[in-house]
Amino acid sequence: xxxxxxxxxxxxxxxxxxxxxxxxxxxxxxxxxxxxxxxxxxxxxxxxxxxxxxxxxxxxxxxxxxxxxxxxxxxxxxxxxxxxxxxxxxxxxxxxxxxxxxxxxxxxxxxxxxxxxxxxxxxxxxxxxxxxxxxxxxxxxxxxxxxxxxxxxxxxxxxxxxxxxxxxxxxxxxxxxxxxxxxxxxxxxxxxxxxxxxxxxxxxxxxxxxxxxxxxxxxxxxxxxxxxxxxxx
Amino acid sequence: xxxxxxxxxxxxxxxxxxxxxxxxxxxxxxxxxxxxxxxxxxxxxxxxxxxxxxxxxxxxxxxxxxxxxxxxxxxxxxxxxxxxxxxxxxxxxxxxxxxxxxxxxxxxxxxxxxxxxxxxxxxxxxxxxxxxxxxxxxxxxxxxxxxxxxxxxxxxxxxxxxxxxxxxxxxxxxxxxxxxxxxxxxxxxxxxxxxxxxxxxxxxxxxxxxxxxxxxxxxxxxxxxxxxxxxxx
DNA sequence: CGTTATGTTGACCTCCTTCAAAGGCTGTGG
DNA sequence: CCACAGCCTTTGAAGGAGGTCAACATAACG
Numbered sequence: 329x330x331x332x333x334x335x336x337x338x339x340x341x342x343x344x345x346x347x348x349x350x351x352x353x354x355x356x357x358x359x360x361x362x363x364x365x366x367x368x369x370x371x372x373x374x375x376x377x378x379x380x381x382x383x384x385x386x387x388x389x390x391x392x393x394x395x396x397x398x399x400x401x402x403x404x405x406x407x408x409x410x411x412x413x414x415x416x417x418x419x420x421x422x423x424x425x426x427x428x429x430x431x432x433x434x435x436x437x438x439x440x441x442x443x444x445x446x447x448x449x450x451x452x453x454x455x456x457x458x459x460x461x462x463x464x465x466x467x468x469x470x471x472x473x474x475x476x477x478x479x480x481x482x483x484x485x486x487x488x489x490x491x492x493x494x495x496x497x498x499x500x501x502x503x504x505x506x507x508x509x510x511x512x513x514x515x516x517x518x519x520x521x522x523x524x525x526x527x528x529x530x531x532x533x534x535x536x537x538x539x540x541x542x543x544x545x546x547x548x549x550x551x552x553x554x555x556x557x558x559x560x561x
Numbered sequence: 562x563x564x565x566x567x568x569x570x571x572x573x574x575x576x577x578x579x580x581x582x583x584x585x586x587x588x589x590x591x592x593x594x595x596x597x598x599x600x601x602x603x604x605x606x607x608x609x610x611x612x613x614x615x616x617x618x619x620x621x622x623x624x625x626x627x628x629x630x631x632x633x634x635x636x637x638x639x640x641x642x643x644x645x646x647x648x649x650x651x652x653x654x655x656x657x658x659x660x661x662x663x664x665x666x667x668x669x670x671x672x673x674x675x676x677x678x679x680x681x682x683x684x685x686x687x688x689x690x691x692x693x694x695x696x697x698x699x700x701x702x703x704x705x706x707x708x709x710x711x712x713x714x715x716x717x718x719x720x721x722x723x724x725x726x727x728x729x730x731x732x733x734x735x736x737x738x739x740x741x742x743x744x745x746x747x748x749x750x751x752x753x754x755x756x757x758x759x760x761x762x763x764x765x766x767x768x769x770x771x772x773x774x775x776x777x778x779x780x781x782x783x784x785x786x787x788x789x790x791x792x793x794x
Numbered sequence: 795c796g797t798t799a800t801g802t803t804g805a806c807c808t809c810c811t812t813c814a815a816a817g818g819c820t821g822t823g824g
Numbered sequence: 825c826c827a828c829a830g831c832c833t834t835t836g837a838a839g840g841a842g843g844t845c846a847a848c849a850t851a852a853c854g
Contacts, residue, residue, distance in 0.1 A: 403715050407793060411719055413711045428701045433708065460690070468661045470703040475666065477710035478646045482636050485718040486644055486754055489810070513833065521719055523811060528833055560640055722842070746801065759842060761801055795854100802849070810841080817834070824827080 388426035397442025502550030621659035630675025735783030
């Protein structure tokens with residue numbers, strides 16, 4: 329989690345204006361001039377897997393946009409159990425609740441190694457008020473959060489555990505082409521509302537059927553067509 | 562679904578400024594003067610139970626705020642099944658996706674008799690740009706949508722069917738004091754991700770245990786404490 | 795009064811959880 | 825280098841929760 333943008337010596341500083349996913353991030357509507365003016369308080373962080381970005385109920389000074397990798401947003405329940413309610417992918421924003429409230433509503437953890445931009449809430453609030461383009465982008469991100477949360481209900485909490493797992497693998501980007509790093513069985517369970525053991529059993533069964541194939545380490549390649557078939561049933 | 566506000570003869574027209582839930586609706590930040598200026602395109606509709614307000618994928622010209630009653634937002638899946646992903650209660654807004662997109666993402670149906678205000682999307686977009694108070698209220702409503710969708714995941718899709726049903730009854734306003742009209746067993750199933758039969762069995766069991774007591778018709782009173790106990794386990 | 799939706803209940807069976815144990819991978823220290 | 829601990833994964837066996845299919849009851853409605 330080393331800051332970059334605010335380090336005057338960081339060579340990547342200029343890259344913000346030429347950020348490869350700039351078209352899909354929050355500030356895509358800004359000109360380079362406007363961008364420069366707000367760059368100062370933004371930190372570009374590298375976040376290793378399993379790093380906690382922020383914790384549920386903690387004071388919420390920052391909004392985070394994801395440039396690469398993936399975050400999980402987890403809700404911890406009073407009885408000790410926990411449930412992952414959203415996956416945050418490149419182009420998405422985490423922690424937007426800071427714009428209308430004091431505290432984070434989830435615990436955010438890197439599901440894979442990730443690069444994120446950390447933006448002070450005041451900077452976003454100010455931009456929201458001064459730039460119509462950013463304002464519109466904010467509304468879109470918010471709607472996207474709603475869509476993703478509902479997608480979690482519909483895709484990951486409906487049907488048999490097998491169908492849910494197939495949908496999760498597709499969602500994780502298993503297009504069948506390049507290998508993807510898998511979350512732990514425990515995370516899969518927390519995402520799908522099933523036990524770790526069941527998640528393990530289903531993944532093992534998928535391997536036996538040749539639907540997924542372990543590449544090296546935790547990387548896997550998937551039979552996208554086969555998974556899509558299971559996802560529908 | 563009779564329009565009121567735009568009917569010049571409607572005596573309730575003036576009531577908008579004195580709306581009993583005005584403090585909790587979208588335009589709570591406006592002065593009476595500002596309010597008058599935008600009142601014209603707003604229709605106040607009475608929506609009988611089971612009325613479809615709008616359909617998933619249909620063109621989305623309106624945003625709806627709920628004044629009384631309750632709406633369900635349903636997602637229809639390609640395979641024919643359907644899942645209720647959110648309940649919209651007084652003070653909440655339905656159809657906000659119109660502000661950043663062309664089409665509704667759900668089918669909205671009155672779960673109980675309801676009173677709603679129907680607001681053209683252009684009116685909301687304009688207000689969002691001209692009134693900081695409305696703008697802030699919009700952001701808050703959006704965040705509330707996210708919170709509610711996630712609450713659906715955590716409360717209504719986690720744990721045993723019995724615990725979920727208990728949480729649903731509490732959510733529906735069964736404070737134990739006054740009777741509430743119940744949704745159908747089918748709706749309960751679609752909300753909790755269980756079958757209609759299981760929903761029926763659980764409700765029947767709740768009645769036998771004295772946790773709920775049918776008043777008259779579909780009205781019931783609940784043992785709030787007893788339900789809260791089940792909701793935790 | 796029949797007709798049609800909605801609710802209830804039973805029997806059976808599948809899927810998932812629970813509890814338990816064993817296997818595999820990684821890092822650490824001798 | 826090996827031994828060991830710790831963690832994650834896998835697998836087994838047993839039991840329970842919920843799904844499925846079917847029958848029947850009840851209520852709503854022409």
